[in-house]
Amino acid sequence: MANKKVVVCGAGFGGMEAISYLKYKLKDKVDITLISDKDYFLFKPNTIYIPFGKDPKDLMFQFLDSAKRLGVQFHKASVEGVDPSKQRVYADGKYFEYDYLILAMGAKMKPEEVDGLGEYANTIWTPQEMLKLRDSINRLVEDTKGGKHREVLFLVPPNNKCSGPLYEIVFMLDTYLRKKGVRDKVNITYSTYEKTFIQAFGPRLHQVVTSEFERRKITGYNEYVVDKVESNQVKYRNGKSLPFDVLISFPPYYASTYLQGLRSDERGFISTKTPTRQLVDYPNIYAVGDIGDFPVKQAFLALLQGDAVAEHIYSDIEKKEFVAEFIPTSMCIMEQFDKATFAQVPLQLTGDPQRPVEVRQSDIDQYKVGSSKIWRLGKKLLGMYLPWRFKNCKPFHAGPAWKTMEVGLKVMMKVLAS
Ligand SMILES: Cc1cc2nc3c(=O)[nH]c(=O)nc-3n(C[C@H](O)[C@H](O)[C@H](O)COP(=O)(O)OP(=O)(O)OC[C@H]3O[C@@H](n4cnc5c(N)ncnc54)[C@H](O)[C@@H]3O)c2cc1C
Structure with missing residues (x-):
């Protein structure tokens, strides 16, 4: 049987994690095409250092060589539309056929x-x-x-x-x-x-x-x-x-790309089923990261969504039970130069547009906050670990490197957050 075709749109946090995780789980059993309007990955969270002297080039990471080595086809193009009935995505006048489509083109400002x-x-x-x-x-x-x-x-x-x-x-x-x-x-x-x-x-x-x-x-x-x-x-x-x-x-915020025919809110954020990120009308199309309707837009949440989508496609292809839903837990380290503040926040949707999320009380023991100079080191490590993973088309959240990071993070949380 021919391999299933997965087309991923957008080489940001959600798109790169989904591709890398899919490759990690399915190896050569899947054909992946990546379409993005940029041929590098931008580590956006660390652009906060640019106003204070950081060179923007240091935050742009090439992934083309590794993608090629892993057999991922890359097309530098701007996605314009999707035809779910023909299972095609259109970019710069060309079309690409898919069995599964992952939309991860992020947001824009208005x-x-x-x-x-x-x-x-x-x-x-x-x-x-x-x-x-x-x-x-x-x-x-x-x-x-x-x-x-x-x-x-x-x-x-x-x-x-x-x-x-x-x-x-x-x-x-x-x-x-x-x-x-x-x-x-x-x-x-x-x-x-x-x-x-x-x-x-x-x-x-x-x-x-x-x-x-x-x-x-x-x-x-x-x-x-x-x-x-x-x-x-x-x-x-x-x-x-x-x-x-x-x-x-x-x-x-607005969705980066308005895709006619796909259900979205008034800002173009695509309507999804929260646990799987599948589109409400098309089960073989997924929205990951800022372009989807999850009300908080964060890299860490985009990574979790990328993982859930890759797991869902893996379960579908391998006919296995899907057990890795997207459970929104935000994590961030806020730089302050003299120290940094770490926060891990389990979230749940409220349905109230004025206050769309709240802390998930069922997991209140996971709500951890801490400020310390040492958290600046944590931020530095993340700023090295994640681009290194994506440069090599490896997922953030899997493999021995992640296990080591996870142990380190747990120790830091125990000592430096409560
Ligand atoms: C200054 C700043 C600081 C931040 N700090 C943090 C932080 O500390 N922690 C955190 O968790 N989050 C942080 N965020 C948020 C985080 O960067 C975003 O939530 C994250 O980048 C979203 O990932 P994404 O994959 O959805 O989109 P992106 O990372 O924006 O990637 C989208 C990709 O799609 C491409 N693209 C866009 N339109 C098209 C198109 N039509 N066709 C083809 N390709 C397209 C883009 O070029 C890009 O490659 C920060 C954001 C900013 C701006």
């Missing part, structure tokens, strides 16, 4: 959804935007060294689906300005539409952020919903306004 945001804010998403932020921070330091006082305002608008990195940048900026000896010349304010800080991660992260804001003399505002951005102030729907010389924001 700053224009907020009046003035695109014009006046430093936004964070691409390495180019991070380089522009670096220029703004350099100018800020120069201005303050010249004796000026400056206002820096952070803004999380509604429909941003991953506010964590903006919290990292506010803490990193505070530490950075202290090291430069100009912190006393800069007033830092943080405003978010969220009811609590990093709302998705529950009450314990809110506590950590609140006490960090106090320690660092950062003024934080919750439930500040932006109305519009003007050249030197943000106006909020509660009638308040906050001034800025430098505005730093993480804009509202």
Whole structure:
């Protein structure tokens, strides 16, 4: 019998993990084609270091040689559409036939959804935007060294689906300005539409952020919903306004690619069955990572989803029972430069659009948070381990290398988180 054809769209966290895990489980029993508009993997979480000097090239990893060696066909092309009735995906005018299709093309930003945001804010998403932020921070330091006082305002608008990195940048900026000896010349304010800080991660992260804001003399505002951005102030729907010389924001999210004919929400996020990531209408199409409808968009969740999809396809091909559902547990390490905060958060969907996830009470013992200088080492290790795995088309979550990482992580959690 001919091998089944799996087409994977997008070479990010979800796509690379799904491919690598499939290869790990099925070896040569499956034909894999990868279509992506970039021929490298970008380690997006570490782009937070670019504004503070990191070279973006150090975060872009080539995987083509290993993919070729493993027999994965790669096409650099932009996916435009899917025809589920013909089992074809269209990219740059060509089509590719599939038995199983994995959509993992991620998200994009829509700053224009907020009046003035695109014009006046430093936004964070691409390495180019991070380089522009670096220029703004350099100018800020120069201005303050010249004796000026400056206002820096952070803004999380509604429909941003991953506010964590903006919290990292506010803490990193505070530490950075202290090291430069100009912190006393800069007033830092943080405003978010969220009811609590990093709302998705529950009450314990809110506590950590609140006490960090106090320690660092950062003024934080919750439930500040932006109305519009003007050249030197943000106006909020509660009638308040906050001034800025430098505005730093993480804009509202949209699906990277709108695929006509596939059921999605108003932002293009594809409707799935949560445990398997199968599309609600087409069981042989899957959505993994930011492009799917899971309301929190995170690399770690994209990896878990990639694993679940690979396991599901493996079970289908090998006629085995599927036992590896996607159970959403978020994990992150928040950089702060002087220390880092680790969080592992078991999540569950609520059905409430204002508060789409909450901490899963049935696994409350897995809800772990801890801050320490040593967690910075953990972040560094992850920043080396994951790109190394993907460069070699190996899954994050499998094999002896992962077992070693897992043991290390468990020890660190035991000692440094509670
Ligand atoms: C600054 C920043 C910091 C972050 N920090 C963290 C963190 O600490 N921890 C964490 O868990 N998450 C973090 N995230 C979120 C995380 O990066 C994303 O959730 C993750 O990248 C999603 O993975 P993905 O595979 O869905 O999409 P992506 O990683 O974005 O990959 C999508 C891929 O699809 C390709 N593509 C897009 N459109 C098309 C198309 N039409 N055709 C073909 N290819 C296409 C893209 O080029 C890319 O290769 C951070 C995000 C940012 C911006």
